[in-house]
Amino acid sequence: MARRGFGPKGTPEGEKGTPITKESFKRSLRVFRYVLPYKYKFIVGLVFLTFSSLTFMGFPYLVGKLFDTSAGASSTSFENINLIALGLFAVMVLQGIFSFFRVYFFAQVSENAVADIRRDLYSKFMLLPISFYEKRRVGEITSRITTDVAQVQDAMSITLAELFRQVMTLVVGVAIIMWTSIKLSLFMLATFPVLVGLAFVFGKRIKALSKKTQDELAQTNIIVEETLQAINTVKAFTNELFEVNRYKTTLARAVKTALSASYYRGAFISFIIVGLFGGIILVIWYGATLVATGEILPGDLISFVLYTVFIGASVGGLGDLYGKVQTSLGATERILEILTEAEEPTNRHRNLQAPVPKLHGDISYHNVAFSYPTRPDLQVLRDININIRSGEKIALVGPSGAGKSTIVQLLMRFYDVSSGGITIDGHNIQNLDLSTLRGNIGIVPQEVLLFGGSIRENIAYGKPGATEAEVIAAAKKANAWQFIQSFPEGLETLVGERGIKLSGGQRQRIAIARAILKNPAILILDEATSSLDSESEHLVQQAMDELMQNRTTIVIAHRLATIRKVDKILVIDGGEIVEEGPHEVLSMNDNGIYANLLRLQFELS
Numbered sequence: 001m002a003r004r005g006f007g008p009k010g011t012p013e014g015e016k017g018t019p020i021t022k023e024s025f026k027r028s029l030r031v032f033r034y035v036l037p038y039k040y041k042f043i044v045g046l047v048f049l050t051f052s053s054l055t056f057m058g059f060p061y062l063v064g065k066l067f068d069t070s071a072g073a074s075s076t077s078f079e080n081i082n083l084i085a086l087g088l089f090a091v092m093v094l095q096g097i098f099s100f101f102r103v104y105f106f107a108q109v110s111e112n113a114v115a116d117i118r119r120d121l122y123s124k125f126m127l128l129p130i131s132f133y134e135k136r137r138v139g140e141i142t143s144r145i146t147t148d149v150a151q152v153q154d155a156m157s158i159t160l161a162e163l164f165r166q167v168m169t170l171v172v173g174v175a176i177i178m179w180t181s182i183k184l185s186l187f188m189l190a191t192f193p194v195l196v197g198l199a200f201v202f203g204k205r206i207k208a209l210s211k212k213t214q215d216e217l218a219q220t221n222i223i224v225e226e227t228l229q230a231i232n233t234v235k236a237f238t239n240e241l242f243e244v245n246r247y248k249t250t251l252a253r254a255v256k257t258a259l260s261a262s263y264y265r266g267a268f269i270s271f272i273i274v275g276l277f278g279g280i281i282l283v284i285w286y287g288a289t290l291v292a293t294g295e296i297l298p299g300d301l302i303s304f305v306l307y308t309v310f311i312g313a314s315v316g317g318l319g320d321l322y323g324k325v326q327t328s329l330g331a332t333e334r335i336l337e338i339l340t341e342a343e344e345p346t347n348r349h350r351n352l353q354a355p356v357p358k359l360h361g362d363i364s365y366h367n368v369a370f371s372y373p374t375r376p377d378l379q380v381l382r383d384i385n386i387n388i389r390s391g392e393k394i395a396l397v398g399p400s401g402a403g404k405s406t407i408v409q410l411l412m413r414f415y416d417v418s419s420g421g422i423t424i425d426g427h428n429i430q431n432l433d434l435s436t437l438r439g440n441i442g443i444v445p446q447e448v449l450l451f452g453g454s455i456r457e458n459i460a461y462g463k464p465g466a467t468e469a470e471v472i473a474a475a476k477k478a479n480a481w482q483f484i485q486s487f488p489e490g491l492e493t494l495v496g497e498r499g500i501k502l503s504g505g506q507r508q509r510i511a512i513a514r515a516i517l518k519n520p521a522i523l524i525l526d527e528a529t530s531s532l533d534s535e536s537e538h539l540v541q542q543a544m545d546e547l548m549q550n551r552t553t554i555v556i557a558h559r560l561a562t563i564r565k566v567d568k569i570l571v572i573d574g575g576e577i578v579e580e581g582p583h584e585v586l587s588m589n590d591n592g593i594y595a596n597l598l599r600l601q602f603e604l605s
């Protein structure tokens with residue numbers, strides 16, 4: 001079977017930011033339903049955030065009063081310098097306490113909500129059809145559950161709090177300075193709209209550039225991930241340097257974009273500094289003239305300047321936050337897009353411990369035609385009619401790319417037929433629950449990928465919760481017990497991330513043991529193309545024969561010698577069944593494809 005699954009197919013989508021519109025904002029609010037279970041903690045966090053922002057606003061006021069008191073100009077109750085200084089300390093202590101609880105509560109909400117999002121995304125990944133994975137790169141999909149979720153977490157914990165704080169500083173700050181001196185406030189505010197307008201334009205430009213940097217960094221990560229996954233291939237083709245160069249080129253591009261973005265960021269910061277300080281100097285100058293004419297107290301001017309700094313800082317911060325909110329909206333949309341993808345129609349609520357309803361194993365294909373969703377114009381199968389009675393064994397042979405693997409993928413409903421139908425025990429597989437369907441099919445793939453973990457775990461994968469005795473019995477039937485026993489750790493031997501410590505024949509026998517444990521009515525054997533040594537071959541064949549007993553079996557055959565005993569051989573060519581019959585009959589047809597293939601293999605061997 002051609003290797004399926006994640007591959008560098010499809011085009012990367014690019015991690016786009018989303019413009020902040022009413023629509024995008026509304027849509028992304030849907031992600032906040034993940035906050036709902038923790039709403040009380042969220043509200044408490046918001047209350048602490050409000051408190052900490054408000055107490056901070058008391059700071060400039062007290063500093064001004066301290067100044068006036070020291071100059072002996074105050075007629076209010078703030079007579080005592082020590083008392084005011086204590087008040088300042090109290091403000092800071094309160095600020096510290098409130099901030100602690102704000103961080104604590106927001107972390108509780110964001111960590112839990114984000115874990116819920118990750119869990120839902122992962123469950124979704126498990127339930128999405130194979131066609132979903134063919135359209136996307138694996139790096140791109142994993143970045144949904146890592147980068148995008150991390151951005152949402154930032155939004156929930158930092159960005160949101162910052163936004164709230166900055167807006168509050170702005171509103172409360174402006175109200176206080178208005179109360180202090182309308183004249184001075186109007187003078188100060190006259191310079192602000194220009195500053196705010198420019199900051200937003202700047203912020204937007206920076207946003208676009210940092211997005212581009214992120215996209216390019218994502219590209220470099222995709223290269224790392226793909227090459228590490230296929231490190232054997234890279235080495236086998238001695239393409240290490242080629243890959244290093246490919247990585248270097250994309251990395252250089254990312255650095256270039258990051259650097260050009262940094263010019264704008266630098267310019268933005270300079271602009272804020274020059275603009276703000278210029279503004280502050282103007283305010284101090286005008287304020288000084290008001291103090292001179294006795295319209296305000298010197299302490300008021302100090303408070304005023306401090307508030308102006310706060311307000312200026314929050315305006316500057318808002319520019320930055322605008323970008324962050326945009327990034328978070330983009331991430332949120334991508335997450336929601338996955339969460340709303342159509343799942344396979346599987347019975348996900350099935351009790352995992354409950355046994356799968358047993359099928360008998362009569363299979364029929366009626367006029368099946370099929371095109372892959374990614375290549376709808378290319379018909380891969382046409383007019384396929386097959387009847388297999390329960391317990392019968394058939395073999396599919398034919399040139400590479402003929403459609404053999406596709407025929408069995410349709411049986412497992414990895415894809416749905418384009419026309420025609422497939423029935424098992426008379427039921428159209430479209431109407432069978434997917435867990436029942438796949439629960440009754442065992443597969444020994446061409447290339448066995450073992451999960452990192454022990455041999456026991458890998459065998460028990462065929463029947464979660466299998467007892468030790470069952471695992472051993474299966475291993476024995478699969479001719480695997482002998483080599484497992486020869487390892488010092490026996491069943492507990494770790495097989496590494498992809499079972500690299502086991503030989504091809506050993507891996508296959510583990511896969512056979514797994515299938516024996518699953519005890520399916522229908523079996524799919526995808527013969528390995530690479531031949532094993534004759535000793536190993538014999539052991540694997542013996543195990544396969546044991547496994548095939550009393551099961552409907554479809555063998556995808558590459559080596560014709562192994563399929564002489566099957567009940568029927570189907571020769572597939574160009575997506576059609578071109579010959580059909582037992583070995584004895586087909587091999588006699590001198591002009592037939594099967595006889596030809598036989599001769600070819602005989603000559604080659």
Ligand SMILES: Nc1ncnc2c1ncn2[C@@H]1O[C@H](COP(=O)(O)OP(=O)(O)OP(=O)(O)O)[C@@H](O)[C@H]1O
Nearest residue numbers: 001002372374375380399400401402403404405406
């Ligand atoms: N996921 C896919 N998306 C699009 N086209 C595919 C996909 N998988 C296979 N094909 C195409 O479908 C055709 C049949 O492929 P299939 O893997 O069924 O052939 P096969 O007979 O099993 O070949 P092999 O013996 O080499 O494994 C080929 O032309 C192949 O390129």
